[in-house]
Amino acid sequence: MTPGTWLALIIALVLAGEIVRALRHRALKGGRDRWRRFFKHRTTSWGVGILSFLVIVALAAPLVAPFPPNDQLGIVQLKNQPPSWTFILGTDVLSRDVWSRVVWGARVSLGIGTLGALVAIALGTLVGALAGYYRRWIDPALMRTVDVGLALPRIFILLMVVALWDGLPFVALVLAIGLTSWFGTSRLVRAEVLSLRERDFVVAARALGADGARVIFRHVLPNAAAPIIVSAALSVGNVLLLEAALSFLGIGVAPPDPSWGNMIADGASTIYSAPWTTLFPGLAIALVVMSLNAIADGLREALDPREEPS
Amino acid sequence: MSAPPSPLVGPALLRVRNLKTYFVTEHGKGTARAVDDVSFDLYPGETLGIVGESGCGKTVTSLSILRLVPEPPGHILPGSVIEFEGRNLLALPAPELRAVRGNQIAMIFQEPMTSLNPVFTVGDQIAEAAIIHQHLSRRAARARAIDMLRLVGIPDPDERVDHYPHQLSGGMRQRVMIAMALICHPKVLIADEPTTALDVTIQAQILELLDRLQQELGMAVLLITHDLGVVAGHADRVVVMYAGRVVETAPTERLFDQPTHPYTEGLLAAVPRIDAPRARLHAIPGQVPAATAWPSGCRFRPRCPYAWEKCQEEPGLLETGSPGHTARCWLVTEPERRQVKR
Numbered sequence: 032m033t034p035g036t037w038l039a040l041i042i043a044l045v046l047a048g049e050i051v052r053a054l055r056h057r058a059l060k061g062g063r064d065r066w067r068r069f070f071k072h073r074t075t076s077w078g079v080g081i082l083s084f085l086v087i088v089a090l091a092a093p094l095v096a097p098f099p100p101n102d103q104l105g106i107v108q109l110k111n112q113p114p115s116w117t118f119i120l121g122t123d124v125l126s127r128d129v130w131s132r133v134v135w136g137a138r139v140s141l142g143i144g145t146l147g148a149l150v151a152i153a154l155g156t157l158v159g160a161l162a163g164y165y166r167r168w169i170d171p172a173l174m175r176t177v178d179v180g181l182a183l184p185r186i187f188i189l190l191m192v193v194a195l196w197d198g199l200p201f202v203a204l205v206l207a208i209g210l211t212s213w214f215g216t217s218r219l220v221r222a223e224v225l226s227l228r229e230r231d232f233v234v235a236a237r238a239l240g241a242d243g244a245r246v247i248f249r250h251v252l253p254n255a256a257a258p259i260i261v262s263a264a265l266s267v268g269n270v271l272l273l274e275a276a277l278s279f280l281g282i283g284v285a286p287p288d289p290s291w292g293n294m295i296a297d298g299a300s301t302i303y304s305a306p307w308t309t310l311f312p313g314l315a316i317a318l319v320v321m322s323l324n325a326i327a328d329g330l331r332e333a334l335d336p337r338e339e340p341s
Numbered sequence: 342m343s344a345p346p347s348p349l350v351g352p353a354l355l356r357v358r359n360l361k362t363y364f365v366t367e368h369g370k371g372t373a374r375a376v377d378d379v380s381f382d383l384y385p386g387e388t389l390g391i392v393g394e395s396g397c398g399k400t401v402t403s404l405s406i407l408r409l410v411p412e413p414p415g416h417i418l419p420g421s422v423i424e425f426e427g428r429n430l431l432a433l434p435a436p437e438l439r440a441v442r443g444n445q446i447a448m449i450f451q452e453p454m455t456s457l458n459p460v461f462t463v464g465d466q467i468a469e470a471a472i473i474h475q476h477l478s479r480r481a482a483r484a485r486a487i488d489m490l491r492l493v494g495i496p497d498p499d500e501r502v503d504h505y506p507h508q509l510s511g512g513m514r515q516r517v518m519i520a521m522a523l524i525c526h527p528k529v530l531i532a533d534e535p536t537t538a539l540d541v542t543i544q545a546q547i548l549e550l551l552d553r554l555q556q557e558l559g560m561a562v563l564l565i566t567h568d569l570g571v572v573a574g575h576a577d578r579v580v581v582m583y584a585g586r587v588v589e590t591a592p593t594e595r596l597f598d599q600p601t602h603p604y605t606e607g608l609l610a611a612v613p614r615i616d617a618p619r620a621r622l623h624a625i626p627g628q629v630p631a632a633t634a635w636p637s638g639c640r641f642r643p644r645c646p647y648a649w650e651k652c653q654e655e656p657g658l659l660e661t662g663s664p665g666h667t668a669r670c671w672l673v674t675e676p677e678r679r680q681v682k683r
Contacts, residue, residue, distance in 0.1 A: 166413070167413075229411070230455060231450055231452055231455040231456040232455065232456050232457055232458040232459075234404075234409055234450070234456075235448075235450055235456045235457075235518070235521070236458070236469070237409055237442070238407055238409055238442055238443060238447070238448040238450075238522075239442060239443035239447070239469055239470040239473065239521065239522075240439045240440065240441070240442035240443035240444055240470060240473050240474060241439075241443075241469065241473060242435075242436075242439055245473070249458075249461075249469075250458050253458075253460045253461075254458070254459065254460055256460075
């Protein structure tokens with residue numbers, strides 16, 4: 032670790048802290064009730080802080096990572112080094128710097144998590160809205176598909192998909208994960224739409240001559256935004272875990288590129304002699320998932336319409 | 342109030358013929374015949390009142406006209422005709438039907454509290470129909486929305502246009518609903534209990550507003566209500582519904598002077614009067630039967646004070662002799678029976 036990387040790291044920490052402070056300040060000072068409710072629990076602030084820190088670090092990877100993530104720094108004398116001032120999180124079995132790999136891996140893991148969740152939420156929302164709004168034969172057709180999707184073990188589906196490729200490209204991995212993660216969301220959205228479609232303002236919109244797409248996207252879905260957003264926050268965490276599991280099984284992000292999942296896989300064989308190779312990427316995953324859960328709780332608190340002053 | 346266009350000349354704007362809207366009830370156990378063979382005409386420029394108790398099919402009739410009945414469980418039976426300017430709305434393909442909704446025929450609803458979308462400003466919602474039907478730009482539509490707000494008598498329309506529904510009172514919201522419905526200058530306005538949810542003074546203001554707008558814009562209004570006072574003051578003609586059927590139609594004055602159907606009679610007797618000696622308010626005994634099991638014969642028979650054997654067979658709408666006055670009751674042919682109460 033050079034002074035430059037320490038400095039970058041400290042700046043990242045301070046920046047994350049500042050973001051939380053500024054948001055909280057605006058929320059507590061500004062009039063909007065809903066943001067005050069967002070920060071009601073202390074854990075939400077921590078979630079926002081930790082997540083911002085990890086995102087900043089991921090974006091600034093070249094600055095905060097002292098070594099290129101895939102470089103074998105000295106295959107004989109520098110492998111499985113415990114944490115030290117030079118290698119703050121140690122080195123792995125191939126003498127690569129764990130900290131640098133965690134930092135670069137954040138890009139991959141958070142990227143897949145976000146994009147995969149985006150795909151899943153978009154698809155789930157669309158399917159749920161169509162099924163809930165149009166009913167008739169569309170509803171049972173789509174919902175039975177969802178039942179099948181929920182019943183099949185997802186890992187199994189993904190294994191089948193991945194078997195068709197050799198070394199999955201990033202986009203394909205995102206799609207594969209996104210396209211198998213939308214089932215729960217679609218059920219949630221469908222339930223929400225089912226109740227919204229009977230509301231007077233939806234009937235009123237139809238009486239004005241609005242077509243199906245307009246009614247769904249302008250009148251129904253905006254009123255279902257709260258559960259969708261909460262579900263999106265949770266879904267990022269789930270996708271991240273799935274990516275980790277896939278990479279651990281060796282069918283996710285292709286080595287030598289680091290992702291938190293395949294780092295754990297790489298370190299698994301030396302978990303007793305060099306626990307730091309698995310501990311830190313695992314910790315990163317746990318931190319992100321916990322942060323997202325805390326943020327989801329805050330969002331739930333903020334977006335709950337029952338607390339909306341009418 | 343416009344002068345009653347009587348005798349009614351020219352072709353009807355909206356002709357409803359043999360409208361049957363049924364609902365399949367939960368578990369498919371029965372069919373609720375909510376609207377069962379209803380026919381009436383609406384002429385240009387007039388206000389036609391539809392009155393009846395809760396559950397007699399008024400609202401389902403109004404929803405059927407624009408095909409807004411939730412399907413399933415509801416469905417409009419084949420053979421029903423809703424003819425607007427020569428076209429049967431029930432046979433129209435969806436895009437053409439949408440071009441009629443909100444543009445030629447508009448509707449306002451009972452509950453101004455829930456009929457506005459809580460997440461959009463009132464300006465956005467008023468402008469919506471203009472954007473859909475007249476393809477106005479957002480800016481032009483916004484200007485129109487402000488004009489409409491002014492037209493329906495909302496103070497500070499430039500400011501109000503950016504308010505959200507929850508920032509407005511009930512009366513204001515109903516005015517916004519009216520503005521939404523009228524932005525495309527429809528030929529027919531269906532007002533389903535437009536004032537039921539409002540208190541009495543606001544009610545009067547809204548009805549006056551509707552009268553004024555009707556004259557300014559020259560539209561026909563289908564005024565659905567259970568309040569005979571509203572009908573007396575604002576309708577040219579009245580259709581009385583009971584148990585999914587039309588039981589009497591008449592020009593408003595005639596109906597109040599000479600109600601023929603015992604149900605209409607009962608409704609009128611149940612209105613409290615300020616000029617009559619104080620007495621116990623009249624009530625029609627019993628209640629509207631369930632729509633899954635209408636009585637056989639005349640549907641009012643179980644509650645009718647005059648019913649006799651003949652009522653086991655239901656009469657059609659019989660001419661009473663006065664122009665435009667029909668009633669579905671054998672008393673029209675045997676008026677002496679009116680003396681015999683059971």
